[in-house]
Amino acid sequence: MKKFLKYLSLGLLSTFLTASPGLGAERISFFYPPFGEFSLSAKSLEKFAKEGKIDSELSFYASRATPEQLAQLRQLLQQKFDITPVLVSQFTYSPLGEAVLRRLGELLLTDSRQNGFYAIRAALILSAADPQGLTVVNLLRKYPSESLRLNFSEGLQIVNSLSNLVKAQDQIVSLIKQQTTTQAQTNNATVNYAQLPDLRSPGKLPWQKTSFQFNDTARNRNLPVDLYLPQVSAPSPLIVISHGVASDRFAFVYLAEHLASYGFAVAVLEHPGSNAERFQLYFSGLAGPPEAQEFINRPLDVKFVLDQLQQRDKSDRNLQGKINFQQIGAIGHSFGGYTVLALGGGKLNFAQLRRDCAPNRTLNISVFLQCRAYELPAQNYPLQDERIKAVLAVNPIDSSVLGETGINQIKLPTMLVSGTQDIFAPPVAEQIYPFTWLPNPDKYLVVIENATHFSAIAEPTAENNVLPVPEALLGPNRAPAYSYLKALSVAFFDTHLLNRQEYRPYLQPGYAQYISQAPLNLSIVESLTTEQLKQALSGVDPQPKVPAPQPTPAVP
Incomplete structure (x- = not known):
């Protein structure tokens, strides 16, 4: 930044x-x-x-x-x-x-x-x-x-607003690091992480991958799905993964394989309205841009995939008794982060969208995408899926499309993951403030210092690199970020889907310090208040805006 x-x-x-x-x-x-x-x-x-x-x-x-x-x-x-x-x-x-x-x-x-x-x-x-x-x-x-x-005057205003926000963000990150250190000192007195299993390493269970093509004829949506299924006798808890814009089901293969090795069934789907294939067609002139309806279709895609898997559980001998549909979690990145938060109970916030988008004067890049939702008819959309019991959102976009009143409807255990160098989903507005709005006490804010919007995504291949990202925006070596997500996702879902309390120490600040690797330093906090953020911001708007342009003077 x-x-x-x-x-x-x-x-x-x-x-x-x-x-x-x-x-x-x-x-x-x-x-x-x-x-x-x-x-x-x-x-x-x-x-x-x-x-x-x-x-x-x-x-x-x-x-x-x-x-x-x-x-x-x-x-x-x-x-x-x-x-x-x-x-x-x-x-x-x-x-x-x-x-x-x-x-x-x-x-x-x-x-x-x-x-x-x-x-x-x-x-x-x-x-x-x-x-x-x-x-x-x-x-x-x-x-x-x-x-x-x-327009130098307005340009200076933008630079000053962003500079002030960066300074305030540094203060907030410093506050989170301080809380992590303080709480870790207490935890380290009772937990010896060196003696615990290393959740960053693969689990011991074998797994098998099966691919499906689910066709939702009512919405004309063809949904490719890869299912990673542990080879065990008992039904496995299920994790569904939702990718971001212009991405695909391969972006989190490393995480799907890791969770499967620990006994989780993992369903990774593609959203046809905003996946890499759609963007390739769009950029080739063969399809239109992603539509506002995608904010509705994405959660419905996940619901449809869960419905299809439940039906196959009754008819497909290879799936019967393999999945526990009473224990379902969801992981999403960026637009997928919004998707899983909506599935977890987040409500579309048309009042906030009206404030932020009519007109859009914010400096937050993600709000340009979120404002597409303002084109939808303002009504209550039933996007929550009661089968999902816990959600993990990585670099989610949510400040306008969900806002405070939308996010405080999420009653489930929730983990938000943030990167301090994310210029596409700015951490203060999109993850840190929203964390304070979550009502469930079982919530975790994971902050990865120097991580960007792309630090959690697997290395692209020639086939799926639809939007080549300049090297400067990728950030430092992503391997530590992968290891963090592997360990924390296992611990989070074991704790909050399976109620295995022996995994809770992995969700504490002490564990963050134990596995942290510079320059992608890791912090975890379980509590943070809006008042603390306001004090750190010292009056700086977490969602800075530029004034409306003045009328153009007459040219002499």
């Missing part, structure tokens, strides 16, 4: 820093009150981007940045994004893409000081189609205006 802010801060000074005179924007202009109008030539900026040289014109601005920041900025300018023009076109013409570009267009204005939405979209598509590919340099070359006007 801090590196992201450095990029953003410098980007406000010299966004899209290069151009070829005559082919695109030749100057970047911005008004910085009370000092007046400033302007930078594209030629001066291009020299810096290509050669690293700072001439007399640029030196006035460059002198206000550190060498490290200038190096990072130049690296960003030279970065090539391997994205096809069809993908760019599909995204920028989708409701979500248009919302993102219109927000960006408030910062990057045209010559006449209008929202730069159309110019940015055109430049993105043309750059992606160019043989040199989509780069920041090429983007400005294709910008259909002689100059690009930077």
